[in-house]
Amino acid sequence: MSIPALPLPEAADGSAVEMPLLGFGTWQIRGESAYRAVRTALDAGYRHLDTATMYGNEDEVGRAVADSGVPRDQVFITTKLPPDHAGREDATLTESLRALRVDAVDLWLIHWPPSRGRSAAVWDRFVALREKGLARAIGVSNYDVADISELSSSAGVTPAVNQIRFGPTLWDAGLVRAHRDLGVVVEGYSPFKTTDLGDPALTGIAEAHGVDAARVVLRWHVQHEVVVIPKSSSAERIATNFDIGGFALTPDEMAAVDALAQRH
Ligand SMILES: NC(=O)c1ccc[n+]([C@@H]2O[C@H](COP(=O)([O-])OP(=O)(O)OC[C@H]3O[C@@H](n4cnc5c(N)ncnc54)[C@H](OP(=O)(O)O)[C@@H]3O)[C@@H](O)[C@H]2O)c1
Structure with missing residues (x-):
């Protein structure tokens, strides 16, 4: 099935940027297992991959995309700048593009807020490298809403995405609304690590x-229009996690999953 996508602000060349709501997470998979997992994910239908300089697997992710036969413009690729690379943005992105074997990433994120006071300078380089066409969209990860507002007003460019730890037990309608009010897409990470999959609800x-x-957890994210990027190294779970198009949660079921946050 095709996974719905959210529009991000257009790229510097004026082309549309669409972020699939379901992607494949690659943290803690390296070497040949990373290559195999990404090939399996692309074969299963995923068209959105999440990596980071810190994950040490950009080379395997890039090789898997290249070998998959899936056209480059059909895969949404995110990578992230480690906060201790503040001041080395250009070299870090150049290295990511080389390892990933692409001319531009679809989304480049500041992985964590850099040490105090450095966010604005890093963000300025992000804006410049997006302008150069090396990242189609730019955003942040692990930021709070106040820090995003500050970045936006200093540079005049709002992060397109904030990737944050998320899941039913962390559901916070106010937080999601605050991001939307700023025009920021919420992308959740660790959907299973934050969830008791044995919960009777x-x-x-x-x-x-x-x-x-x-x-159910993945479908819940998609119905809330929160991007979700589950990781698995099991071929079977990679495939089943992608298979969420054949059912829909009712409003009561959505509310019952939302309510898991009140028990934590
Ligand atoms: N921006 C950040 O700071 C940040 C931080 C953390 C993560 N992330 C991103 O988010 C992605 C996802 O988060 P995550 O890797 O922390 O955790 P996750 O996707 O919540 O959970 C992965 C764990 O769940 C298991 N799993 C996968 N599918 C399952 C299923 N159907 N049933 C039961 N268990 C299942 C996996 O085991 P198997 O592999 O054995 O299936 C693995 O142990 C990461 O890979 C990374 O791309 C970003």
Whole structure:
């Protein structure tokens, strides 16, 4: 099935940027397992990959994309600048592009806020490198809303995305609304690590739809229009995690999953 995508601000060359709501996370997979996992994900239908300089697997991700036969413009690739590379933005992005074997990444994120006071200078380089066409969209990760507002007003360019730890137990309608009010897409990470997949509220809904609890969690993100990037090294789970198009959660089921946050 095709996964819905969210529009991000257009790239510097005026082309549209569309971010698929479901992507494949690659943290803690390296070497040949990373290559195999990404090939498996692309074969299963994922068209959105999440990596980072810090993950040490950009080379394998790039090789897997190149070998997959999937046209480059059909895969949305995110990578991230480590905060201790503040001041080395250009060299770091050049190295990411070389390893990934691409002319531009679709999304480049500041992985964590750099030490105090350096965010604005790093963001200025992000804006400049986006202007040069080396990143189609730029954003941040692990930022709070106040820091995003500050960045936006200092540079006049708002991060397109904030990638944050997220999942049903962290559901916060106010936080999501605050991002939307600023025009920032919320991307959630660690959907399973933040969730008890054995929780009866999830297994009950899963049973009603003939799926597993993991898929309920992923479907819940997509219906909230929160981007989600599950990681797996198992070929079977890579495929099942992508298979969330055949059912929809009812408003009551969405509310029951939202309510998991009140128990934590
Ligand atoms: N920006 C940041 O600071 C940041 C931080 C953390 C993560 N991330 C990104 O977000 C991605 C996802 O987060 P994550 O890797 O921390 O955690 P995650 O995707 O929540 O969880 C991965 C764990 O869940 C297991 N799993 C996968 N599918 C499953 C299923 N269907 N049923 C049960 N267990 C399942 C995996 O085991 P198997 O591999 O054995 O299937 C693995 O142990 C990362 O890979 C990374 O790309 C970003």
